[in-house]
Amino acid sequence: MISNSVALANKVQSNLVYFHLWSEITQITLKLEENHIVTILQGQDPRNEHRHFDxxxxxxxxTKVTLKDLDLIFKHIGSSTGSVPKMMLMAIVDxxxxxxxYNVYEGLQRPNN
Structure with a gap:
């Protein structure tokens, strides 16, 4: 089951702000199941011309990540924003x-070529 910490989210947030120049980054805490809390990040990529949040x-x-974990995260975001995002980023910290x-898509995604 996926789990992370606020410290890990802070490390990724710093990387986004100072290296990738993201803006308006906020931390969102999701309660996926009983006693299972996950912190995700929401922000704006300066390279994204649509100006929506990623x-x-x-x-x-x-961390072992299952498809069930990813599905629950997509559904929680969809229930709080009104629309399920088609794609999220997974920030893997060494x-x-x-x-x-890595890009993580909701459902199946057709390859570009």
Missing amino acids: YLIPVHKT FDGSVLY
Whole structure:
């Protein structure tokens, strides 16, 4: 089951602000199940011309993430905003503090080519 901490979210938030120049980043706490709380980030990517908010799931490299966890996060975001995002970013943090970002899509996504 996915779990993260506020400290991990703060590390990813710092990386987004100072390295990727994101703005308006906020931390959102989701209660997925009983005694299961996840912190996600919401912010604006300066390269995004649509000016909508993107969502990020900060996880440690050793965290096991299931499809059920991702589905619950997509549904919680959809219930709070009124629309389920088609894509989120998963921010994977290594032991040395480096952060790697992967696109995570809700449902099946057709490849570009």
